[in-house]
Amino acid sequence: MVRRVSALPALAALLMLAAVSVSGQTSDAPATTDIEARAEQGQAEAQFALGQRHHTGDGVMQDYAEAAHWFELAAAQGHPDAANLLARYRFEGLGVEQDRAEALRLFEAAAETGDPDHVFDLARALEASGADMERVATLYQQAADAGNADAAVSLGVLYQEGIGVEQNFARARELYEQPADQGNARALNNLGLLYVRGDGVPQDYARAAEYFSAAVDLGLSTAMTNLGVLYENGFGVELDEERARALYRAGGRKEDVGSGDNAGLIYDSRLKPLDSTDEALQALKQSAEAGDPVALFQLGWVLLQQPDAPFQAQFQAAALFRVSAEAGYGPAMANLGSLYFQGRGVPQDFVLGHMWILRAGHAGTPDTPALAEGYLDKMTPGQITEAQSLAKSGP
Template identity: 35%
Template sequence: MFGKLLKRSKSTGSRKPDFQRGLAAFEAEDYAAAVADWLPLAERGHAEAQYRMGQLYARGQGVVRDFGDAAHWFRKAAEQGHTEARFSLALCYANGEGAAQESALPVRWYKTVSKTNPAAAEANLALLYPNGLGIGPDIAQALHWYRLAAEAGHAEAQHHIGLLHAFGQGVPQDHAVAAEWYRKSAEQGYAVAQHALASLYANGQGVERDIEQALAWYERAAEQGFVNAQLALAIVYEHGTGVEADPARAAAFYRQAAEQGHPVAQVNLGLLYARGQGVPKDYRETLKWCRLSAEQGNVNAQFNLGLIHSNGLTGSPDYAEAAVWYRKAAMQGNVGAQVNLGLLLAHGWGGRPELVEGVDWLRKAAAQGHSGAMSNLGALYATRDSKAYNPIQAYVWYIMAAASTQPGPEREGLEAKAHELGAGLTSEDRHKAQVIMEEWKKNPKLMVTG
């Protein structure tokens, strides 16, 4: 927007617009000067200038960012056969970029003014936003412009058509057609499409399952530094999926992806160091890579950091630090972290006991069906010198723990404890326990804070 309202300085007002001069200004990051040269050319039908103006509006460089105007100029260039503009216009339609958002300032302004003076609102909207507030998602239009760009050899457009067919967006889902488009793009060296095609071969979707082809395309993408392909290769070689397991090769690919900051690759590389698979066993390296992953929010890395600190794998145990990481993982629903944090708090390891919170975390884990959490709750409630002592609750949790455990000595031990507790309960207490268990079966989450 505002492109037609820009005022040219006296020094440039009489100059003849020059595309190359605008390009030089753009490369020097003097976007206003680029607009001064490109806008007049765009208005006269210069396709490349139209495309460039679309980019400036999309990025908010030299003009106020506005996807409506971006789409306007992309369309002008696209209708003249500009391949990149066709692709960019397709992206606008696919993503609905520039579509009016309820919270956007111009939308709120327009709705407010139109209530009192509709005519004035429409007039001002046309003045300030001559090309509208944007375009809504339109997959059919997106596919039309993608196809025109793809048929002209645009690799990204070919990949995007493949995506639409793979996920059935605007077209029937068809992995075979997706594979054809991915291949066209992949053969031009587009790493994202190479990875997508490899995934189809790995899973036998739209093509016959072929691990050799999958590896070949993954490797071509990985060689270009595509992190998801590096991760895929690492997983294949770690687990020996269709190939002989090769921990050293897995570690090498994990490292490539981890050094690019991929959180899953970071934690997996750390775990290889913990096991000494493909790399020397070194918990300090495990700590390093798990911390990098955990700081990005990876729940498995957070749980493993808790284990490292609570077990003192790189020094003395640090329960306070362990609690920090267990809590982060527990809040994301990691059941192991919920159990370990619950026990740490309930028993006061590394500090004073936080019984209420500890029990609450154990109940959350029990609500996910964790038998260990149930048996630990039984033990807490059964301990006479504990502030949590409650024989009815102990009886309940031992019974439920036994029911969640496979037949064998462990289950028999839990049943024996429940029987011993039950023998000391009154018939009224056993009835209360039965009610609690029936409520549990209806909705385990109700027991979390009960």
């Protein structure tokens, strides 16, 4: 693997700073733990639990390759949950070589337990593979009947489009309504589409806008684009081209609506709001020059608060975040990662972006799982694996 070299300059060119350590950050779990010992002894449940820790990054750096190793061992002993997660990895090529035939075998084995989540995952994989859509619909129905809301929504899509089942808009709406009431973003968005098109219901743009807005509040990028179309044309809402553009940007970048140039950036909620007086800013600069990682982070944040922050400000902010991040300050890691994803102040690099966000999460920074999730659809499985490897290897 070629080691990436950061394009950020030595910060001495900007400020005379000394990196310092930050106390209170989480560290790797001890090399030997009870769960690891039991997993090494061959206990399937412990192997699955250890795989889950690496899958989610719970107390360890997230690492799909390591998770796959433990899931494979547990799956070989007949552990259905491990088989199902290993199947997801095999299907997408996350942490392991992509092998969809083997993935489908594992999905089938897990689904034999009747677990509705496993049945749903099997149906999704079969649908993505272009399998018999009648069987896919049957599996979605089985999972939905057992309480899986996502399966109900997916079955509704088949009825809406007439795939694997006879087209039936009323049935599609019925399948969407309960998950929508429970806050399922896809169900809300799809109900909006029915009202936009007048499929099985009277055409009603205002009602569609309500459904799209609810899905937008839940972060669904497709709904952001759909709502943007309504605002751009004044359908069901007042015509607002600026709002439409903001929604289109948010939908394309999976970022918070209305956050403008600072989309994807976070401020440390543990800190007091910044005082913007000249005296306070001068004190902040002095603390940054003394190497305080929190002050470095805050000074970078201030630079990015300028409307349409110029490149030089973005460049300096990235450099400040970098020094703070290397000192172990999680929020700076998260923001540096976002800047790499966005190509602001640094060359765009999804691998380095995800690496820094993973490190931020491992340092205990709030909101980083959601931040990482928002960028993952931009990345290939290979990029994700490389970022995880870099995140574990240290600066």
